[in-house]
Every structure is written in structure tokens, then in C-alpha cells.
Amino acid sequence: MQVVVWDLPLRLFHWLLALCVTGALVTVSLGGNWMVWHERFGLAVLGLLTFRLVWGLVGGTYARFSNFFPTPSRVSCYLRGQWYELGHNPLGAFSVFAMLALFSFQALTGLITNDDVAFYGPLTRLVSSEVGALVSGWHRSTEELIYVVIGLHILAIVIYRLRGKKLVGAMLHGRKESEQALKPDPHSGGALALSIALIIAIGMVWLAWGSWIPAPPPAPAVPAW
Numbered sequence: 001m002q003v004v005v006w007d008l009p010l011r012l013f014h015w016l017l018a019l020c021v022t023g024a025l026v027t028v029s030l031g032g033n034w035m036v037w038h039e040r041f042g043l044a045v046l047g048l049l050t051f052r053l054v055w056g057l058v059g060g061t062y063a064r065f066s067n068f069f070p071t072p073s074r075v076s077c078y079l080r081g082q083w084y085e086l087g088h089n090p091l092g093a094f095s096v097f098a099m100l101a102l103f104s105f106q107a108l109t110g111l112i113t114n115d116d117v118a119f120y121g122p123l124t125r126l127v128s129s130e131v132g133a134l135v136s137g138w139h140r141s142t143e144e145l146i147y148v149v150i151g152l153h154i155l156a157i158v159i160y161r162l163r164g165k166k167l168v169g170a171m172l173h174g175r176k177e178s179e180q181a182l183k184p185d186p187h188s189g190g191a192l193a194l195s196i197a198l199i200i201a202i203g204m205v206w207l208a209w210g211s212w213i214p215a216p217p218p219a220p221a222v223p224a225w
């Protein structure tokens, strides 16, 4: 029987995240005027990750973190070849949490990243220049790690495919084939959960945008003499 494993909000989250992370990386490498778009893609990543965090608590059955958190017993069950659940497997779950943490770190540090000349993250004014410089260094230094993590993610999907497991289709249409209904009644998150997740994500982007920060007082006028 066919079971809906990845609900529509989770699938949209995934492909929009892939688009926005790629967009942030391409625009930062183009530099110049494209940095405006780098910040927009980065803020979109932050909104998407906030949505995913809430959806992991109140979303559909297979989207919930509690459903795939890699506990020692789940990992040993998987390693012994006795794992029959349909969602992320316990080893895949490590990479899911690592990716979510890495992109969250990157999007949050971006908010106060600056080059002290032309590009300033929207919350830079809230921190001292020392803290800004330190965090900017962190934001820049993760570039290679991000390429490695995305490369490993795609490599893992290809390896699963070579071993006969087609994962990509399920991330497109949401369904997986199950011989028996292991969770016979998987539920989708529902309209209320979706509204809560969207409202919190939009609120996070608004906070990160920084338009609520009062403008700095104008510089004192210089006497004409």
C-alpha cells in the first residue's frame, strides 16, 4: 500500500530550502549588487528553518523530530537490519539534524555579518564591532563545510538509488510503498499547525529584517567656521 510519508509543507520546505541555499551561495560568489539578493535568500533560509523547527514539533507524523530522533536503540536496530519504518532512517537522521543545525548557524550569523565597508547584515547595529568581526569570521569560514555537507547529501541519495532505494520520488510526490501499515494512521499536521508554523516563521523573518531597530541619531552638525 502507498503511504504519504512527506507531507506537502515538508516537501515545499525541502525544495525551497535547496533553492534558497543555492541562491545564497551563487549570489555571494557574484558579489557586488548581488549581495542584496544574498541577504534576501539568507533571510528566506532563516524563515524556512524556523518553519521546519515548528513543523518538527506540531507537523505530520513523519515530519516530527520525535519520529526519527536517532536514539541509541533506534540506531542499533537499524545497524542490525531490523529497521522497517518509512521516514528518515536513524543514520539519515544524523545528517538531517546536522544540515538543519549548519544552515541555522549560517543564517543566524549572517544577520550580524559585515565587511566593515559596504555589506552589513540587518542586525549588525545591535552588537559591538568586535562581536561583529568575530561572527563575520565564523560566517565566512563555513563555506567549504557547506559544500561538503551538500555534496555528501546528494552522494548519499545517489548511493541509496544504486542500492535500489528510490528516495527522490518520495520527496517529490510524498508517497512511499509499504508492505504493511506500520503506522496505520499517519496524520498530516492540519490547518491550525500549519498556520502556527507560518506565523512564527514570518515573525522570525520580520525580527531578523531589523526594521524595528530605531535609526541611529543624526550626526551632530559641524559648525561652518
Ligand code: HEM
Pocket (backbone or CB within 6 Å): 014, 017, 018, 019, 021, 022, 052, 063, 087, 088, 089, 092, 096, 099, 100, 150, 153, 154, 157, 167, 168, 169, 171
Ligand atoms: C542545497 C541543496 C539541498 C539542501 C540544502 C537539502 C537539504 C535537505 C534536508 C534539510 C533534508 C531533511 C528534510 C527534513 O527536514 O526532514 C533533506 C532530505 C532529502 N533530500 Fe535534500 N537537500 C538539497 C538538495 C537535494 C537534492 C538535489 C536532492 C535530489 C537529488 C535531494 C533529495 C532529498 C531526499 C530524497 C531527502 C529525504 C531523504 C530520506 O528519505 O531520508 N536533496 N534534504
Ligand code: HEM
Pocket (backbone or CB within 6 Å): 021, 024, 025, 028, 038, 039, 040, 041, 042, 043, 045, 046, 103, 106, 107, 108, 109, 110, 111, 112, 113, 114, 115, 119, 120, 121, 122, 136, 139, 140, 142, 143, 146
Ligand atoms: C544559509 C544561508 C547563508 C549562506 C549559505 C551564506 C553564505 C555566505 C558565505 C559563504 C559568505 C562568504 C563569502 C566570501 O567570503 O567571499 C557570506 C558572506 C556574507 N553573508 Fe552570508 N550566507 C547566508 C546567510 C546570510 C544572511 C541571512 C545574511 C544577512 C541577512 C548574510 C549576510 C552576509 C554578508 C553581509 C556577507 C559579506 C561578508 C564579507 O564580505 O566579508 N548571509 N555568506
